[in-house]
Amino acid sequence: MSDGITPKTIFDDSPRHDPGGAVKVYFRSIAAIIWKDLSMELRSRELLSAMLVFALLAILIFNFAMELDVKIRSTVTAGVLWSTFAFAGTLGLNRSMAIEKDRGCLDGLLLAPVDRSAIFFGKAVGNLVFMILVEMIVLPVYSVLYNVNLFHWGFLLILFLGSLGYTAVGTLLASMAIHTRTRDVLLPILLFPVVIPVLMAAVKASNGFLQGLAMIEIMPWINILIVYDVIFTALAFVVFDFVVEE
Template sequence: MRTLLKDVKTMVWKDIVAEARNKEMVTSILTFAILILVIFNFALRLTPQIILELAPGILWITFIFSGLLGLTRLFVVEQENNTIHGLLLSPVSRENIYVSKAISTFLFMFVSEIIVIPLFSILFNVSLFNLLIFAVIILTTIGFASIGTFFSAIATNTKSREIMMPMLFVPIVVPIIIAAVISTGIVIQGGGWDDIYKWVQLIVVFDILSVVFSMLAFEQTLQE
């Protein structure tokens, strides 16, 4: 357990330092997210009556498509100079490599989402500053990052990863997108924990299954 924590901490630290210097992932997620929000803001004539209905969908469309952009590039960084071979040549288990990549992905996606939330609130005049909404965002982002990291490793080895990644990722995350959109909508309209806990349960079960499955199958994605 101590080895796992040390290995994961080392690899996440490396990802954070590299990201802090090149700013590729967070910048691309954030830029794309802001563009989507601005386009929605201009394209839809949102009256106060329908804004509460549409806001959760707009929010999660923004998160999923901007997140996809970051996920597609996740292992590209490791292909430059073939550093993925450096990782594979170390005595670190493949599961630890997966866990560290999933944590880094979660952090980069979550940081971008935290920056997007105030902008969303300003553009659509809908407050998202609610602990329940934050809990839903954190849990859903864990699901995105855990299964997204796995699919990103597969898509990186294909010639058309920009097409392959959404084709693999989007159908699988549909259940948690539905759960996230519905529970966000309920909270925005004044609902509480009792109204959303079944949806949150679904997201948690998805997170657990996707982490376990990805850890078990990750080694196969790295095979030649």
């Protein structure tokens, strides 16, 4: 890679001498993996474009399936958007892990002398970035198409919290799904039943913000999202070792 962060610069400092250095190396390896994913995407654009086109098509389908006129729209906007993101998300998650597996990159990553959890966080943050990018393109499109302003700080916060939990579990399960015979088919089946609390909470909370409900009614949902994010990020961090073990 000619992008400044090469494996050499990452692993040159020896972490054994000072504990602060170990943390630094840890974060630098996470950054390196994110950077690798982003620069790869910048060149091929295959992942983002697939997710984006899929998301727009999904909204198109919802438009005709539910007749999104003004009355219905106000109550289902959050649901339509979150279903779209959930489905588009599985495309991205599958692709991002399949790339690693098919071209033997995963083995390379595992051979690197870094903590396995750094690989997990690198991939998860990369997936989160892609998901948020897609959301940031779909939101204005939806706003223009249906003449609603979705850029409310609360709505954006929920988008972030929801995507965080979704990608944390999604990255873990995607790295399991790619090792199975049915790979792409399996990921949504594994992911959706587990991620339902996120979708429920995100839909209700976003709806609350869009309809201008009082914070006291939205807060429980935000709490669920935060609890989910914390529990599942920690859980994925603990068990990821076993998933990539050869």
